[in-house]
Amino acid sequence: MLGALDPNDTIAAVASPPGPAARGIVRLSGPAAWSIVLGSFLPEHESPPPRRAETRRGSLRVDGLRPLLPVMLALWPAPRTYTGQDVVEVHLVGSPPVLSQVLSHCLTRGARPAQPGEFTLRAFLSGRIDLTRAEAVLGVIEAANPAQLDAALEQLAGGLSGPILAWRDRLLDLVAHLEANLDFTEEPDVDPLGRAALAEELDRSAADLQAIARRLDDRDRPEGYPRVVLVGPPNAGKSRLFNALLGRDCAIVSPQAGTTRDYLTALWDCDGLTVELVDTAGIEPAGDAIARQAQTFRADQARRADLLLDCRSAETDKPGDAGIASSQPVVRVWTKCDLADLDPDDTGSAERLPTSAVTGAGLEELRVAIARRLRGQDFEGSLPVGTAARCRGSLLNAEAAVRSAAESLLAGGGDELIVFDLRLALEEMGKVVGAVVTDDILDRIFRRFCIGK
Numbered sequence: 514m515l516g517a518l519d520p521n522d523t524i525a526a527v528a529s530p531p532g533p534a535a536r537g538i539v540r541l542s543g544p545a546a547w548s549i550v551l552g553s554f555l556p557e558h559e560s561p562p563p564r565r566a567e568t569r570r571g572s573l574r575v576d577g578l579r580p581l582l583p584v585m586l587a588l589w590p591a592p593r594t595y596t597g598q599d600v601v602e603v604h605l606v607g608s609p610p611v612l613s614q615v616l617s618h619c620l621t622r623g624a625r626p627a628q629p630g631e632f633t634l635r636a637f638l639s640g641r642i643d644l645t646r647a648e649a650v651l652g653v654i655e656a657a658n659p660a661q662l663d664a665a666l667e668q669l670a671g672g673l674s675g676p677i678l679a680w681r682d683r684l685l686d687l688v689a690h691l692e693a694n695l696d697f698t699e700e701p702d703v704d705p706l707g708r709a710a711l712a713e714e715l716d717r718s719a720a721d722l723q724a725i726a727r728r729l730d731d732r733d734r735p736e737g738y739p740r741v742v743l744v745g746p747p748n749a750g751k752s753r754l755f756n757a758l759l760g761r762d763c764a765i766v767s768p769q770a771g772t773t774r775d776y777l778t779a780l781w782d783c784d785g786l787t788v789e790l791v792d793t794a795g796i797e798p799a800g801d802a803i804a805r806q807a808q809t810f811r812a813d814q815a816r817r818a819d820l821l822l823d824c825r826s827a828e829t830d831k832p833g834d835a836g837i838a839s840s841q842p843v844v845r846v847w848t849k850c851d852l853a854d855l856d857p858d859d860t861g862s863a864e865r866l867p868t869s870a871v872t873g874a875g876l877e878e879l880r881v882a883i884a885r886r887l888r889g890q891d892f893e894g895s896l897p898v899g900t901a902a903r904c905r906g907s908l909l910n911a912e913a914a915v916r917s918a919a920e921s922l923l924a925g926g927g928d929e930l931i932v933f934d935l936r937l938a939l940e941e942m943g944k945v946v947g948a949v950v951t952d953d954i955l956d957r958i959f960r961r962f963c964i965g966k
């Protein structure tokens with residue numbers, strides 16, 4: 514368990530990405546970090562250990578390496594460092610065998626290998642960052658595209674924790690106030706007006722908490738990517754368009770109607786957004802058991818879509834046809850335009866993007882249209898996967914506890930009951946901002962980090 518790791522050990526790890534590079538970094542954090550490195554360091558200019566963050570040039574005498582290694586040291590004194598401890602980074606040539614030699618040199622001098630995420634865990638334990646920020650660091654490391662990276666960076670800046678912290682502070686004040694009453698007065702605070710105002714304020718807090726939870730609900734992508742689902746009549750050219758967009762042949766294409774039965778999914782880079790693209794069976798009245806199953810799959814995928822691509826064949830379908838009716842966002846597409854002359858003045862064709870999977874015409878426009886629609890739905894603001902799900906439950910629990918406190922207040926319940934509920938709410942909010950943390954949460958978050966972060 515990461516939560517059980519001793520934060521007083523000095524830890525070390527290669528902190529640069531794996532593989533050869535111009536420069537590599539070995540990072541140490543802990544009480545002995547500086548002495549371990551400085552003990553083998555020959556500086557260009559002799560000077561005492563710095564009292565502020567500083568870099569030093571010189572060479573390192575490393576066990577098992579004959580020549581002295583030219584290095585640059587970055588030294589940060591505790592407590593104003595990322596981990597809250599003494600930190601040192603050894604910057605040197607990015608050769609993997611040399612880096613591993615330097616690391617083992619440090620390990621034989623008293624450091625132990627850092628577990629994945631352990632540097633960030635220390636940052637969290639020392640109160641330098643809260644849990645949402647810790648997870649955002651992970652988001653930055655794992656971000657699959659620029660949009661996710663933006664979201665992770667925003668979260669790293671405290672986007673999520675700010676409003677929640679503000680509420681937590683208000684609740685803390687309230688609890689302090691009520692507890693003072695418990696301690697110092699025999700009679701409960703019986704000012705009915707004051708209690709009604711307090712109850713109203715609590716109701717407002719509960720509504721705010723619910724709103725934040727709901728916002729997370731909207732923004733959380735269980736799989737992390739917006740889903741774009743191709744739908745339309747059999748033979749409309751969905752599978753061929755699916756292949757053309759992906760740039761490889763995954764789906765079976767044939768002139769026979771009813772070719773696609775299962776649904777297919779593939780990750781697709783759509784104008785900088787990573788999207789899960791889904792091909793489905795053509796919409797038709799269900800026939801035999803297989804066709805029924807195909808329709809169930811299709812309906813289920815369509816329901817879970819963030820955006821539907823409604824495909825009609827320009828060869829066979831009429832321009833006036835409105836296409837599928839759906840409350841979900843839809844981009845309407847003409848397929849097989851190479852087989853038909855579309856009149857650009859025809860309103861029907863203007864509302865549908867003309868494409869051809871054979872000539873590639875219109876595919877770029879389609880890509881841009883899809884990305885624009887998804888960005889309009891704020892997928893760029895999606896939280897790093899997992900954060901929203903983890904926070905939502907706690908926010909809803911906090912909301913329920915605050916509402917229960919408000920009810921007790923109005924019903925004239927004792928202050929003990931109210932304080933009890935508010936404490937519950939605080940604990941739940943604490944789970945979000947990391948003030949109260951179970952080992953389980955720590956472990957779940959930090960074991961996903963890579964070593965050296």
Ligand SMILES: Nc1nc2c(ncn2[C@@H]2O[C@H](COP(=O)(O)OP(=O)(O)OP(=O)(O)O)[C@@H](O)[C@H]2O)c(=O)[nH]1
Pocket residue numbers: 746747748749750751752753754765766767768769770771772773774793794795796848849850851852868869870871872
């Ligand atoms: N000329 C031309 N033919 C196309 C185009 N797109 C699809 N086709 C042809 O239309 C036929 C049906 O294409 P599919 O992609 O299998 O159609 P589908 O919508 O997936 O059909 P189901 O899976 O049966 O629902 C195939 O013969 C394709 O080669 C296109 O843009 N131009």
Ligand SMILES: [Mg+2]
Pocket residue numbers: 751752753764765766772773793794795
């Ligand atoms: Mg198909």
